Amino acid sequence: MDKSKILTAVKTKIADKIQKFERLIEETRASNNDTKSSMGDKYETGREMLQQEINNLQRQLNESLQQQLLVQKINGEPSSKVQNGALIKTDKGLFYISASVGEILSENRKIMTVSAESPLVKAMAGLTTGQNFFVNAISQTIEGIW
Template identity: 55%
Template sequence: MNKAEILKSVHDKLSEKAVYLEKLIDETRAANNETKSSMGDKYETSREMVQQEINNLQVQLNDVLKKLESLRTISDKPSQKVERGALIQTENGFFYISVSAGEIVRGGKKIFIISPESPLAQAMKGLEPKQSFVLNGKQNLIENIW
């Protein structure tokens, strides 16, 4: 498994989401300005709802930007144990510990991108290949770490 490619895929996925959110914010602002100029004060409530939507989108964008910043500090060097930046293969799949970003597919395999603070990452923290951990009452085996 090539961790540099995985890191780039996660970065690309988050960058695309940031661009999408910025576009949505711009479009929503433009719609809000049109409403403001053409409808008068009687539509104050709908304008407030649009503003709340803009605020919600901005919160999401800020979260994505924080994740992108966090990715810049992750090394693609091989890991010997479960830690931030490690790619882990368990009997239940592949997990890349970096930021919470859903999943990507690389080489025909699903890789779940998880935060170091996630319960799964916490349960595996510091373990090495062939060691097991318990999560939700189930024993799991770490097969490999990159």
């Protein structure tokens, strides 16, 4: 499997998320400014709710920016063990260790992106092909690592 295509898909998903959050923050700020100018101090609660929404969106944007930094450090080199940037095939599915951005289709195969901090990756950390591990009392076998 071509890991460079998978890495590109992950980077694209993260970039799209960043653009979405930046746009939502800008729209919410504009809405907050409209409220200030047209409604006066009587609607302080509404403005505070908008500010909380901006703070929430900013937090999500910062998380996406952190994911982007993490993914930029990943190279497309083959892996022989479970680590960041590795593509892992188990008897339950394909997993790409990078940033958790959901499912990606590559070469007509579903690949689940998972963070190195996820319980799944922690359970198989450092293992190699042919080894077993357990997650939620379910046994999985590593069939291949790229």
